[in-house]
Amino acid sequence: MSDVIPALAQLIGAFQNWAPGEGAPRPALERVMDAIEILNDNPEAKAELRAAVADARQHGAQHIDGVPLVALHCLLLEEERHD
Numbered sequence: 001m002s003d004v005i006p007a008l009a010q011l012i013g014a015f016q017n018w019a020p021g022e023g024a025p026r027p028a029l030e031r032v033m034d035a036i037e038i039l040n041d042n043p044e045a046k047a048e049l050r051a052a053v054a055d056a057r058q059h060g061a062q063h064i065d066g067v068p069l070v071a072l073h074c075l076l077l078e079e080e081r082h083d
Helices: 004-014 026-041 043-058 068-074
Strands: none
Touching: 004 026, 004 043, 004 068, 026 043, 043 068
16 A cells, blocks of 8 residues: 555644744655555555545544544545546
8 A cells, every 4th residue: 555644644743743934844745745646556555545444434433543534535536537
């Protein structure tokens, strides 16, 4: 699986510790972008994330490792094309 969950958890933590006047947490942002690219290019990684989200929902969880399920669900939405 891509490391999208740990990457997002790191980004959330970075923003929680972010002080006004500091630049954006670039390493954490880059890690998330890399993880999302892997997720989009690898159907197996997307299937594993989909299964992890479904399992968490089945058990009544709202988060996986501090990452809200709603954010993870958004990564799984398929883009509709209107040609």
